[in-house]
Amino acid sequence: MANLKISHEEAILQITERIDAIQTIEKNPYDIEYYNFIRWCSKTGSVIDSIYEVDEPHPEEILSIGLQNCSRNSHTWAHILTEVYHAKLLDYIREIQDSMKTTAGSGS
Numbered sequence: 001m002a003n004l005k006i007s008h009e010e011a012i013l014q015i016t017e018r019i020d021a022i023q024t025i026e027k028n029p030y031d032i033e034y035y036n037f038i039r040w041c042s043k044t045g046s047v048i049d050s051i052y053e054v055d056e057p058h059p060e061e062i063l064s065i066g067l068q069n070c071s072r073n074s075h076t077w078a079h080i081l082t083e084v085y086h087a088k089l090l091d092y093i094r095e096i097q098d099s100m101k102t103t104a105g106s107g108s
Helices: 008-024 034-051 058-067 075-105
Strands: none
Touching (some): 008 034, 008 075, 034 058, 034 075, 058 075
């Protein structure tokens, strides 16, 4: 079960907003604009950090995804990494939803 700083519903909402924000990352002739992608990564990391308690690995996981993209000529990698982020954020939503079911099932 995930240890959250905020409500399950608010956590899902904030993660969903970050997923939706993938569509707002500016494009260039090659693909996703690198610096806008980095800004999106930074904001996403901050959001995940604000959702999960200190003992949770999620903020570190998200940070480690972004660290893979350290080269300015990585437009293609930025595109690929948005897909990795998208999948990981969906995993977080599923985990929170499962946690809600567990909590509801235990009568808490």
